[in-house]
Amino acid sequence: MNAPVPDPADVFAYVSGRVEHAAHALWPGAIVGLGPHVPSGDRYVQRLDVDERPLFAKVSLLGSSLVSVLRGTLGDWAAIRARQDAYTATPGGLLERETIQYGILHTARLRAPRIAGYSGGVLFT
Incomplete structure (x- = not known):
């Protein structure tokens, strides 16, 4: 018997909640406005504004x-x-490593997204 397929609405609501929580952890007191999910095959990506940024x-x-x-x-x-x-609580996760790699690329003046922050398994660029 196969496991039930996750409901995309449940998955997106959970991950969006983690994004909001991480944003508030990084920028306490900031106004966080969650935007739409951005289609991506490998990760959940979401637009947001933090104090209009x-x-x-x-x-x-x-x-x-x-x-x-x-x-x-x-x-x-x-x-x-x-x-x-x-997975999120374990050091060295995928996005934590990606954060470090972006920093190295940025320091070398290579084109890479500018890191705005990383918290709770959420990478902000």
Whole structure:
């Protein structure tokens, strides 16, 4: 018997909530306006404004593609969410490494997104 496929609305609501929480953790007291989800096959990407500053937020779900999550390849939503909490708490996750790599590229004056912040498994550019 196959695990039920996660409902995209549940996945997007969960990840959007993490984006909002991380933004408030990085910029306490700021006005955070969540924007639309930006289509991406590998990560959840969402536009947002923090005190009217336009940003993008990226979240990696278990270091896997968003498509795999939505197709149920990684299990049901309850299992994914539980594993995501552990994944986010583990140092050296995908987006943490990407944050470091962007910093190196930026320091070398190569074209890379400017990092606005990283918190709770959410990368802001």
